[in-house]
Amino acid sequence: MIRFDTERLLIRPWQMEDFDAFLQMEGNPNVGPNAGWAPCSDPETVKEILKGFVERPDEVVAITQKDSGRAIGSLGLHIDEHRDYSMKDEIRMLGYVLDEPYWGRGYMTEAARGALRYAFETLGMEMVTIYHFPFNARSRRVIEKCGFTYEGTLRRTVQRYDGVVLDELCYSMNRAEYEKLTEK
Template sequence: MLSSERLIMRPWQASDAPSLYRYASDPRVGPRAGWPVHRNVAQSLEIIHSVFAHPEVYAVTHRDEGVAIGMVGLLQGRDSNFSIADDEAEVAYWIGVPYWGLGLIPEAVQALMQHAFHTLQLKALWCGYYSDNQQSFRAQAKCGFQYHHTEENKFNPLMNDYRTEHISRIGYQQWLQGQGRAHS
C-alpha cells in the first residue's frame, strides 16, 4: 500500500468491481486513456483479475472512504507500452470524472514515484498521453515529467485505432532535484 495526504493506494479487490464499473463506464474516461468503456460489472471484475492483477497496479481510494475512484500503476520494462529498460517503468493512471480537477492524480502519482525511485530503485519513469488529453499532460507536468518525443499514428489495439501519443520522462536525478525544490 502507498499513501499520500488524501489518498490510499492499495491492491485491487474483487469487491471494487461495482466502483470500477461506475467510473470506467463513463465514456469520458477510458477512450481518452486508450481503453474502451466498461459494459458491465462482470467486465470490470475481469479487468481487476487480469489487467489490474500486476503487483504495482493500485486502486486509488480516498483516505476516509476506501472506495476505488481511480488507478495508478507501474508497468515495468517489457510490460510497458514503450520500449524501455528493465530498470525503468511506465506510469499509468486514470480517475473517475467526479474527481477531475482536484489534484488527486498528481498526488497519487507523486506517491507512486517515491515508491518507484526509493523502494524499487528504478532509474527512470515514462508517461504518455494522447493528443486530445491535455488533462493528462498537465498531471504529468505537475509531477515533473518532461516531454521526450511524439509517436505519430501509433496503433492502439484496445480501441482498434491509430493515435498520436506524446511521451514524457523523468529520471531519478531529475526527480531528486524536484524533491529538493518542493521542500525548500
C-alpha cells in the same frame, strides 16, 4: 505489491469489494477513451477485468480516498514496451486513470507524485516514463505539474479499440531530476 499513501490517498491492491466503484469507472464514456480503452458497463466483463487486477497486485492498483475508503481510480508502474527490454529493471512507465467525479481536485497529481516517490525510493528505478494522447489535456497538466521532461511525440503508435491510430506524447523523469525536484 504496490502499496503507498499520500496525504489524502491510499494506493493499494484492488479488491473484489471495489466492484461498484470499478464498474462506475469502467462504464464512464469520458474515462476509458482517454486511456485508450473502450468503456464497458457489462457487469460480468467488468468483474473479470477486476478479478485480473486483484490477481496481479504488482501491476495495477486502486487509488482510494483515505477518508471514505472508496476506489476513485487506478494506477500502474509497468515495463515500458517503448524502451529497450534490457532496461526493464531500471525503467517503469506510469499509467493512470481517475473516475470523472474526482477530476479537478488534485487527486491524480497527488497519486502520480506518490507513484514517483515509490518508483524511485522504494523500487530503485533509474527512470519513470509516461505517455498521453494529444487530446488528453488533463493528463498533460498532471504530467507537467509532476515535473516530467517532454521527450517528443511518437507518431501513430497505438491503435485504439475503435480502430483509430493515435500519436502518443512521451515524457520521462530520471533519478537526478527526481532528486533535484525533491531536494534529495
